[in-house]
Amino acid sequence: MADSEKEFHRTVLLKETIEALNIKKGDVIIDATLGAGGHALEILRLIGERGKLIAFDVDKKAVDDFKKRITENFPELRNRLIPVVDNFKNIKKVVKRLQAEGRIKRDKVNGVLADLGWRIEQVADERYGMSFRKEMPLKMNFSGDDKVLTAEKVVNEWSEEELRNIFQSLGEEREAGRIAKKIVESRQKERIVTTTQLADLITDAKKNRNGRIHPATKVFQALRIVVNAELSNLELFLEGATDVLESEGRLVVISFHSLEDRTVKKFFRAKARGCVCPEELPVCVCGQSNQFIILQKKGVRPSLAELKENPRARSAVLRILKKRK
Ligand SMILES: C[S@@+](CC[C@H](N)C(=O)[O-])C[C@H]1O[C@@H](n2cnc3c(N)ncnc32)[C@H](O)[C@@H]1O
Structure with missing residues (x-):
């Protein structure tokens, strides 16, 4: 991987992610992990003129670079983009704030994507202190x-x-x-x-x-x-993301290691299981009853062609949760 640290980030499972989000013109979509913007650019194209992409990254540099790239190379897409420098654990608060500011019409969105972890540029850059191959200050924060x-x-x-x-x-x-x-x-x-x-x-x-x-x-x-408090932030994010989903909306999460994937799988199963009220309650008050359904139960993995192009994709698993009508 020494050489790969000089590479640019390659977007993982792009086609599969876009299919999973089932984007329609006019949709409001959240990309909770903008990174190098590979998924975001495709989403911006597909949402049409009335659509909005709320693009989060905890790393200000990722957000600034993407804003610049869109302004310079795709000015026709700029109005569709709402850049946000924040942790995705705050997804619900951010959606409410954007609605209050009139930047989106409702406090609900049609799709949420998280492509977890880090991008290759962060490993190569000493500001993040993550590489074990190159001497840099020991930091490791995204x-x-x-x-x-x-x-x-x-x-x-x-x-x-x-x-x-x-x-x-x-x-x-x-x-x-x-x-x-x-x-x-x-x-x-x-x-x-x-x-x-x-x-x-x-x-x-x-x-x-x-x-x-x-x-x-x-x-x-x-x-x-x-x-980076990755696992606790992921749990807060999953809870917030399901709260802000519109009916028929999709939550799509790509994980790269078993601890992340286990957290996602467990959360999706619990949501799809339906009612979580204590047995002694005479009526359901949790409001979760049959609200969600897991699509592609075994998860989606990269094709052999993608793995040949990008070996880093080998551990990626994409999971989809859909909110019912
Ligand atoms: C794998 S990259 C995303 C790549 C992107 N999908 C693409 O195609 O270029 C993950 C990004 O998520 C960001 N990130 C990680 N944890 C985050 C969090 N809790 N909140 C917001 N962004 C986060 C990282 O800074 C990194 O830029």
């Missing part, structure tokens, strides 16, 4: 904001037990204990401040270093999940 929790703080200040737990549970790292011990020993001598300093420590600590992936991959995944 917003590139220094004021939030950083991986440097976690690695240097959390206890050995806390580190072992997150490496195990969020990285599914088999040698979590050995790595946590090595980190704690090493930071007593010198603070761990760069990505390569940490990656080298992990490589040294591991007995099994000859796998297909870089020895630091799983620990870096765990730290990214913690720093």
Whole structure:
């Protein structure tokens, strides 16, 4: 993957995502993870002149770059775009605010997309501090904001037990204990401040270093999940997204690792199961009864042709939840 860090982000499952969203002219769609805008550009084209795309990213640079690209290269699409720099966990608040400002007519939308994780430009750029191949400050936050929790703080200040737990549970790292011990020993001598300093420590600590992936991959995944509160934000997002969906609207989520996918699958199943009222209640008050249906139950995966073009897509799974009429 060394060379891929110089590449531009390649949009994953583009055709499948567009099919899943079932876009019609005049629709209001949310792209909750704008990134390099690969899905967003296609959505902007399909919603027509009266449609709106609310495009979120927690990373201001992604939003600014996309706005510039549309203004310069596709000026006819600019009026359809509502750019938002925010965390997708705030989806419901943002939709309400846009309605109050008169930028959208209702507090409901026809489709929501989230293509989770990071884009390749963030890995290559030291402002985000995520690469284990290039020396950079140890940060790992998607917003590139220094004021939030950083991986440097976690690695240097959390206890050995806390580190072992997150490496195990969020990285599914088999040698979590050995790595946590090595980190704690090493930071007593010198603070761990760069990505390569940490990656080298992990490589040294591991007995099994000859796998297909870089020895630091799983620990870096765990730290990214913690720093960006990925799983709790995902749960808040899923709840908010289903609340803002119009009837017949679709929620489409692309995940890249099993913890994300498990969260999405579990949430979709619970929503599609219908009524969640306690059994002792005589009538349904949750309002969820049969409100949602899962489409393509097994999830949609990239075609062989896409995998050949873009090996990073190999772990992608797309899931679709539809709100009934
Ligand atoms: C995989 S990329 C999206 C790629 C995009 N679909 C494309 O085709 O170019 C994920 C993006 O989501 C953003 N992101 C991650 N977590 C977020 C969150 N909680 N709220 C908003 N944006 C988030 C990242 O900054 C990154 O730019």
